[in-house]
Structures are given as C-alpha cells and as structure tokens.
Amino acid sequence: MTTPLTRRAIFAQAWPIMLGQTTVPLVGLVDTAVIGRTGDAAALAGVALGTVVINMIFWTFGFLRMGMTGMTAQAEGAGDASEVEAMLLRGVVAGFLLGAALFALQIVLIPLALETMAGGGALDAAAHGYVSARFLGAPASLAVFAINGWLLGLGRTRSALALQIVMNLVNIALDLLFVWHFHLGARGVGLGTACAEWISLAVGLGIAGGGIDRRRLLSPALFGGGALKRLFAVNADIMIRTIALLLLFLWFTNAGARLGETALAANYVLLQFISVSAFVLDGFAFTAESRVGQAIGARSRPAMVRAIRLTGEFSLVAGIGFALMFFAAGPALIAFFATNPEVRAQAAALLPFAAVVPAIGVPAWLLDGIFIGATRGKALRNAAILATALYIATDLLFRPFGESGIWWAFMASYFYRAASLGAYLPGLIRTIEVAEPVNGP
Template identity: 90%
Template sequence: MISAPLTRRAIFAQAWPIMLGQTTVPLVGLVDTAVIGRTGDATALAGVALGTVVINMIFWTFGFLRMGMTGMTAQAEGAGDAREVEAMLLRGVVAGVGLGVVLFALQIVLIPLALETMAGGGALDDAARGYVSARFLGAPASLAIFAINGWLFGRGRTRAALALQIVMNLVNIALNLLFVWHFHMGARGVGLGTACAEWISLAVGLAIAGRGVDWGRILSPALFGGGALRRLFAVNADIMIRTIALLSLFLWFTNAGARLGATALAANYVLMQFVSVSAFVLDGFAFTAESRVGQAIGAGSRSAMVRAIRLTGEFSLLAGIGFALLFFVLGPALIAFFASNPAVRAQAGAMLPFAAIIPAIGVPAWLLDGIFIGATRGRALRNAAILATALYIATDLLFRPFGESGIWWAFMASYLYRAVSLGAYLPGLLRTIEVAEPANGP
C-alpha cells in the first residue's frame, strides 16, 4: 500500500521537512566550530574534530537502528501490516537503549582504544577525551533516537521527524553556548551539551512517535518473541558492517589530516562542515527514497520503485550542483567566520575547491545508499562499502607524496568508488521486484 502518489510535488512535500531538519544537524557542528574556533584555541578545535570522529565511529556503528528501521517499517507499511509497524517502534527503542547502556559501560575500554588509533597525542588527546567522555553520557538516548527517526522516516512522517530534530538541535546549540562561553568548559562542554540535548530529545521523540500507537495491541509476549529481535539484528548485521567500513573511511581521512598537525586537522574539520551541510540536506531526498522504495517493495510494485528512484534522483542532482556553486562563492567568507586562527584559515582556503565540489560528485553515492537501505539489501551495502573503503585507502597511500591536496583527491575519489560499487547491484535489485499493480497501472 503506497502511502501517497508518486509525483514531484509529493516527493518534495515528503523531503523538505527532512531537509530542513537535517540542516540543523550540521548547524550544530557549525555552531560548535564557531564557538570553539573563535576562542582562537586551535588545539581545542582540533580536539572537538578528533572527538567527533571517535564518537561517529563508535555511535554510528549502530546506525543500523536508523537505517534498518526505515526500510523494515516502510516495507511493513507498504504491505499494510499496521500491527508490525507499531511493534517496530518499541523494538527499536528497546534495542537502542540497551545497546547504549552497553556502550556506556564499555567506555573505559573504547575511549583509550579509539584515541590510540588516531595520530593525535598530548594536549590534542586530552581535549578529545573530554569531549568523548561527555558524549558517552548520552549514548542510550542517542541510539534510541536513531530508532525513532528511522521509524518516522519509514512511515513518511517527515514533519514529525522535523519537529524532533529541531528540538534536539536547538537545545544542543543553547547548551553548548552555555557550557563553553559561560562556564568555559572547552571541548568537554560541547560534548556535555550534546549529551543533555539527546536525553531531552528522547523524551520528546517518544511523545511524538507514540501518539496514536495502540500500545495494548502490541504489548504482548510476541512483541519480543518468535525471533522478532533476532530478525531485527539479522536484517541489519550487514548494514552494521557497511557502516563500520564507511566510518573507517572517514576515520582514515581525519587521521590523514592529523598526521600533518593540528592546523591541517582543524582546517579539514572546518571544510568538512561544508560537506556535512550538503550531505545532510541532500539526505532529505535519500531518506525519501528509503521510504518510497521500501513501500514499493512491500506493495510489490516495481514501477513505483523506478519512479521513486527517478524523481528523488532529479532533485538530488539539482541540489548537489547548487551546493557546489554556493560553496565556491561563499566558502572564503564562511572559513573566515568559523576560524580566527590565521594558519587554519589559510589552510582551509587552499583546500576549499576540493570540499566545494563534493556535493555534486557525492549525489549518486548518497542516493544509492537510500535506495538499498529502503530495500533492506544489506549484503550489497556491505560489499560495496568494503570495496569502496579499500580502494580509497589505496588511493590515499598512493597520493601521500602530494601532501594535503593528495588527501582531498583521495577523499573525492571515495565518493566515486561508493557510487560505482553500489550501482553495480542496482540492475539485480530491479529484477527481483515483481510487478504487482493492476494491468492498467495506477
């Protein structure tokens, strides 16, 4: 059962709340960068950069709670199974909180191990450790929010997801400003502000998502029995491996900058905010593709799936080109605003063309991710991510003699590797979807 007509207007109506909500996600990173960067402390800024990569590496290992929930919920919605749709919400939240508690307990091992893999050391490690340890306080809430967002996206409830995202990020920004500028807590203050915002947002998310859910219908021994949780994790095991591979790719990129010193690392962190802005906004169309493709598969409609891919692809390409042009024009002014350190400004300005072009060349990779997540084709996602990461690392090693520019050439190539390796699976995916609509079409 497809929830709404597949028109450009319907696609954009579903995508714009995600785009607006996702815009506030990198906005938090931009505010963090400005808050720390304008103190003039390059080490603190580099510490937040390093700590952010560590947290992403650890927390987004469990990103399948968002991605898998979207695909599975959308397919249940497309099949018209209302009870399973509602049950997915509670299963996902319980799994997220439980995994978050385990992460919190293991932080005494995970934090030193993660920092050991980075080319930091000394004061840089101290700043990163303060940020990361504070973020672990919000681990259970953070992972549960992954599940809630995935469930909302799967149902096409993008305005509800927007409300949750806005609450979380506005609270995050306010607390970060309070802890860093008023209490002078530095990198740890940024992490603590985010952790507090995550717990507040979990309460808001449960209230938003739970409205209209028939708890009496889903609260039964069968909710977690009959292999329900096993299926949740089995479907997402390959997605988890895929996420680890891509996180390793970004970890390698950050570590490559760290090898060249705190200035290069801080400059790359500033530029990655540009990449993050475009990626998060373009995720509005990728997430719409997840929902629409999942619903089309649940309904058994190949024509609906193809149309969803085409329409979301059109919007994605136009938006990607637009972001590239915007960053070429406004990039120097944004760099000057976010970093007061002259050396960081100069380094970021030199590498700006690389970061500016990524929104355009990254479109196919981001959209294909959405297509295969909605289809819950974990094996294809896993294999493509592993191959792309391996090719990226080989390219980075090959380009090391070119210094900082070599780092960015390899990073740009990684998006092409991701698109080609995953796109090779697309014809096979289309062949597996049976045509189930009436002969006269919708």
C-alpha cells in the same frame, strides 16, 4: 497511508529533512562558541577531540536509524499495521540496551579511544570529561536513532524535524547553562548534550507512540526469533558498511595530516563544504529510503522505479546547484573560515576538487538511500568494503602527486561507491513484482 508518487509529494517529504539536517552543524558551532568564549584553549580542544571519539563510537550504531527506516517502510507498504508498531518497540528496546552496554563499557572504551587519539595532558583531561558526560546519554541517543528511523520510514518527516529541533534547542540552552552559569567547562558541554538526548527520547516516544494501540505490543511475535533475527541480520551488515565508510574518511583525514598542519587545516575547511551539501542532499536520500521501502512492501516495481527517478532528479539538480555555489562563493567562504594566509591559499588551490563533490557524490548518496530502504544489507556491506579498499589503493598510488593526489583519490571514492552499489541495482529491481501503475505526472 502512503501519499501519491508525485514531484510535489517527494519535495514535501524531503524539505523537512533538509531543514532538520541544516541544524545539525549549528549545534557543533554553538558548542564551539560557548566553550571558546571561556578562553580555555584546553577545554575547546578537548571538546573537539571528544566529539571525534563520540562520533566514532556512537555512529557505529547508526544502523539503528538506517535499518529501522527500510524495515518500517516495507511494513507500511505492505499494510501491516501491527508490524509497523512492533518495529518501533523493537528498535527502541534494541537502541536502549546497546546504549546501556556502551555506558557499562565506558571504563574500557574511553581510555582506549583517548590513547588512540594521543592528545595528552590537559587535553586528555578535558576530552575525558566531555566524553564521559556524553556516555550518560548513550541509551537515549541510540534509542532516538531508532525513533528517527521509524518516523522516516513512515514518511513522517515533519515529526522527525520537530524532534530534531527540540534536541538542538535544548542542547544549546543547557550548554549555556552548564558552561557559562555553572562553569563546568568541557564536561558541561557533554552534560548539556546528554540531557538533551534524554529529553528528546521522551519527546520522541510521545510523538511516535501517541497513536499506537498498545494491546498489539503484547503479541508473542513482537520479539519472536524470526523478527529479531531479521532485525540483527540487516543491521549487522549495515554496521559493517558504516565502519568501512568511517575508515574511508579517517584515512582521508590522516592523508592530509601526513602532509602537515597546513594541508590538514585546508582539507578540514573544505570538508565543511562537503558536509553541509551532504546533510542537505540527505533529504532526498532519506525520502528514497522511505519510498523504495514502501514500494517493496507493496510489491510494486513501477512505484519503486518512479521513486528512484523522482528522488534522483531532485538530487542531481541540488548537487549541481551546490557545486556551482561553491565555485562562486568558495573563496569568500574560505576567507571567512580561515585567517591563516597559508591555509587560505592551500584551500583555494584545492577548492575545485571540493566544489565538484556535491555533484559527483549524488549517485553514491542516492544509491545508499535506495538500498537502505530495500534493506539489502549485504549489498551495502560488500559495496562499502570494496569501495574503501579501492580508495585506499588509489590513495597509495597517487601519493607522489601530494595534496592533489589525495583529492583525486577522494573523488574516486564516490565513483567506487556508486559503481559497486549500482552493479546490484538491476537485480534489485528485478526482484520486485509488477503491480498496478502508480499515479502522478
């Protein structure tokens, strides 16, 4: 049942997501520490390289989380309990089958990815061990994407937090067991994560499926042509959107590498600031996904507008807060993350660019949540392609300005993302019928 649209309710829904998102970087830090303390530099570099490969491949299917959130929220808003339950099974089955396909194709995907990254020698061997182990968890990983999306669509953010905590704690424990006790190196880190994904799938099915009337899942309409067609039509557009944004960030990384190791390292340090703020601010974007989807399902324009306004208020305050914090604590954080004097100096010089991103990125992140909740896949796809194309053109234009030009173009990318999606917003709002007023101050 949808809770009232009040500021208290919005924050109550958002904070578990924010807390869960802050634990995501923790796993990467533990992976690094566990393998790093073995003294095996090749294994550490192999995990780093393998993580990039896995992120590129697995997160291409991130639409399983995003598409599920919007469609589940709309079914919930419409009061269609049968469709809500059917969405869970559709998403889990789709995620499992796609993950199984990835597992089967790893014989082609892994060599191709490692060849593209051009690591070579012992580094490739360690990365291959890590990546091949992670592929063992591919079906579970993608199915958990769908479960998370389903829980977020229903506003069950505390359940999503519990699932995230289970995943992270099991992952950390198994990393320690496989690397320090069984001395499996980079492969051990990958096995730990793969096993944690399977355990999380079992826990997620228990959390999500506990109250489902299984008789409803026998309905002939469960995998009917219309339902599957909509599922894959929305998700195909979101997949293209995700690939476009991955290309944007890969271009930014390559732009820094073009200027040398110092520039690349400085940009990497500053990107950690942006990543942490984006993870936390996702709490409000995910809440917007759920609330907007439910408002559309209920055919209530006032509820949708209010959801956008309230999540926007929280997002803006949080984004400005992160910007001020990075301006104040940025030099100390840079000194903590980087010991090389040249990297420190370069990162400090570029800190103002990175510090303002949490504030100027708010509209782009929030609009992503709004349109994901509305399942407007074509708008998301078109906006991402346009924003990425404009960003690349801007980066090429600003190349004579060196490192500062790279960051000016990167900041412009958030404007392009917000403007291209914002152009669709009035039309989206007009499509929603006016219903009864919503409650709350």
